[in-house]
Amino acid sequence: MVMSEQNIMRKKMANTIRFLAADMVQEANSGHPGMPMGMADIAVVLSEHLKHNPKNPKWLNRDRLVFSGGHGSSLIYSLLHLWGYDLSLDDLKDFRQLDSKTPGHPEYGHTDGIEITTGPLGQGIANAVGFAMAAKYTGNQVNSETCELIDHKVYCLCGDGDLQEGISYEACSVAGHLGLDNMVLIYDSNEITIEGSTSISWSEDVGARFEAQGWDVKKINGHCYDDIDKALNEVKSAIKPTIIIANTIIGKGACELEGSASTHGSPLGDDIISESKTKEGFPADKKFYIPEDVLVRFRCAIESGDLYEKEWIHRHKEAPLIEQNKAMERLLNPDFSAIEFPDFSDTGAMATRDSNGKILNAIARAIPSFVGGSADLAPSNKTNLADMGDFPKGRNMHFGIREHSMAAITNAMALYGTVIPFSGTFFVFSDYQKPAVRVAALTSIQNFFIWTHDSIGVGEDGSTHEPVEHLSQFRALPNFFVWRPADATENVEAWRTALEMNAPHGFVLSRQKLKTLKPKRDFGEVSNGAYIVKERKDANFTLMASGSELMLCLQSACHLEILGIRANVVSVPCLDLFNEQDAEYRARVVDRDTKVLAVEAATATEYYRYADDVLGMESFGASAPAELLFEKFGFTIEGVMRRACALMDVEYRAVDLGIC
Structure with missing residues (x-):
């Protein structure tokens, strides 16, 4: 079949990504070339659809692109460099090296253009759901019938490993239930894991699974540019979340290693790379080679991104949008000084979970960006925000019994830019949240974890529900702050301090009533x-x-x-x-x-x-x-x-x- 000129160029662009990724892994003598090479064709076409601005990575209405399979970071970094983000060719050459801007797995705040640290497989899917949820809430606060200030998409690239992790089931169930039509999951279905074929451990019908969860399912050839383009065009008018199941070949273009599990996590070797480059008409002796016409095409992202943002700013400044702008300003710049914290000085005794509930409501009344909920435990966690409605139009979020995804979803919400999230569960169930809490600490995400039923005070539920070792676990976590207030008044001061810190916090709260301490205290020292x-x-x-x-x-x-x-x-x-x-x-x-x-x-x-x-x-x-x-x-x-x-x-x- 004769390729069109456009697809001939797309192939050249895809091969540039493939060989950049292969060279990066070879230079570092470690990494994962298989996924980047297999996903290169999709990456090229996605580049044509993505609305983002390489010169302003924080533009609010940009499309979010989440790489759930962070081990494929050589693909991510290649794209960021080619698009024109602050990532040089020398940075690509320093892949996986000490103090480089290109660590083995992508880290938010370390490399421009990385939306979130996805960490272990599966979390990125939940993060993408979190971004989509934050966008829906924000849109409901600031959009009007005549002008949408928030109308972007959230794209997530994932693989077999991501979908096998339990957190992906949790998060995708939430997305389907909420009908998140701004969410697009692109599944790299290459049927290969480290141990070999996915068939040795996995045989489910992924499409049927997602249909059952309320998603639209599209199946494409992940190396057919026209198929990819058609699917990405269709999702723009979606009425539910969409998964694009892209059948791909791992290590695509790596000569005799193409399709082999050995391309997953090992360098290809100089001979294979040279042979592969020669086959595609690339100079075999040039590492990190980028054809000039390819670079020009990719760098169009700078001009188009600037135009996207300018058009959005124009919308933002329109006279009829005064109220919308005020609403946006309140979300973007919360005024913590406006919070009227409750006074518990005359309270005889109160469980800190109860005082915390009153504090949450006081914060929410003053801060429209403050939203949250519980993993089906709001009455016990005291996390309900009174008279504030249910998400996505209101403040109360119902995560169901999905603790891991709840933590990862709220991590992404916290990074979105307009939302300050909290979540609640029993302290003993924080075990289910630990991977996401660790990522929050790693990247200084201001996320608030409410953990009630804090000790043997849980009582009759018994040892399975009494978190005796959990305080030690979370105190051992760098850049994470565990609060266990002694009474209601100390709880208030804990929140005053936490709201001013750019870091995640855990509030560990009692089920049983605690007397309000009467001795005079210098609450300034609570901080x-x-x-x-x-x-x-x-x-x-x-x-x-x-x-x-x-x-x-x-x-x-x-x-x-x-x-x-x-x-x-x-x-x-x-x-x-x-x-x-x-x-x-x-x-x-x-x-x-x-x-x-x-x-x-x-x-x-x-x-x-x-x-x-x-x-x-x-x-x-x-x-x-x-x-x-x-x-x-x-x-x-x-x-x-x-x-x-x-x-x-x-x-x-x-x-x-x-x-x-």
């Missing part, structure tokens, strides 16, 4: 992560605690005085922030001239950085009313006193617990 709640000038002992155990320590300190143990009491709402304070402040709060005991109903081994001993959980929990569990595991006044006496080498004796 330091830890502060002295009760201070003795002649102290010879220090008690550290977070959450429900702080009141226990205050009560215990009173009784310890009878035994000659004079204790300072330190509240630790955020150990991560305390660790970041200077040595002088840390030494003032935790006096190392005293003996230090940390008390927390969790494994709590991280406190040994400051403490001489830790009263924590040394086993899983049990099923019983919460007060019995605290007694069983030693979280009582007597339990703290016995541990303190042992540390101070003082003989324990019972005292009248009614004195204090």
Whole structure:
């Protein structure tokens, strides 16, 4: 069949991508050439449809392009360079090298044009759903019948591995349920995994699966330019999310290795690359070769992108859009000073999940970009935003029982530019969220994770639902801030601090009621992560605690005085922030001239950085009313006193617990 001139040029452009990707992997002596070579034809045609501006990667109404299969990063970087983003040919040559702009997997904030760090397979699909959801919410706030300020598409490239991961089922189910017609998933169906053919572990009908989830399904030859072009044109008028199943050949163009699993994650070798280049009329001895006419075609993205953005700005400035512009401004520039936080000073006792619910509502009333929901636990997590409607027109999001995708979806929403998201579940289910939480920390995404039922205080649900090790897990995560407030007022100050930080936060909250502490406190020091709640000038002992155990320590300190143990009491709402304070402040709060005991109903081994001993959980929990569990595991006044006496080498004796 004779190719048209347009397709002849497209093939030349695709081969340029193929050989750039192969050269990058060969130069680095590591990487994944198979997927980039197999997807090159799709990438070329997608370039003709994509609305983006290489000179302004943050233009709000750009199409989002998410690479869920981040191992194919040589394709991503080749495209970014060819389009004209701030990524030079030398950067491509530094692929996978120390401090380069082209790491092995793409990282948001590190390389211009990367929309999000997708990390482990499958998460990118959920991220794309998140971008599409953020666009729908934003559009519902700022679009009018006569002018749409938000009308872009979200494209996601994925492979077999992405679709085999459970998170993709979760996320695509959400997208289908919501009818996200701005979402396009392009599936590189090459039928190859690292171990060989996908048939050794996978035999499902992907098209039927997506049809069942409410998607439109298109099947194409991923190397036929006309097929690709037709499908991409059709999705522009879609009324539901679309998956384009593109049958491709892994390592396309790699001579005898074409279609082989060996192209997935290994360099092709100089001989194969040279032979392949010769076959396609490229100079065999030139690495990182880009024909001039190819570069000119790709660089048209700069001019067209500039025109797209200028046309959008013109729309944005039209006189009838004054109200739309005001709505957009409120989304883009939230005024945190306008939040009227609740006053809990006269509250006797309240679970921190309850105070948190009131705080969420106060924030939402002042900040129109503040949206969120729960994994089917809103009544228990207290995450419902009263009288604010349901997504996508309202603020309340219903994720269903899909914790992993909920976390990855909200990561993308947080990066969209107009949305500040939160999500809720029980703390023990944070295990399902961990990969996405890690990505949030890795790339400083301001995402707020609400985790209730924080300890053995869960009670009757038993050890399977009591998160004894989870605080330690998340405190070990760099650039992630775990808050476990001791009462409602401390919870408010935690939120004040978190909203001003460009980082992800986890709020670990109690099911049981906690007394509102009456001692005068310097709440300005909550932002330091830890502060002295009760201070003795002649102290010879220090008690550290977070959450429900702080009141226990205050009560215990009173009784310890009878035994000659004079204790300072330190509240630790955020150990991560305390660790970041200077040595002088840390030494003032935790006096190392005293003996230090940390008390927390969790494994709590991280406190040994400051403490001489830790009263924590040394086993899983049990099923019983919460007060019995605290007694069983030693979280009582007597339990703290016995541990303190042992540390101070003082003989324990019972005292009248009614004195204090």
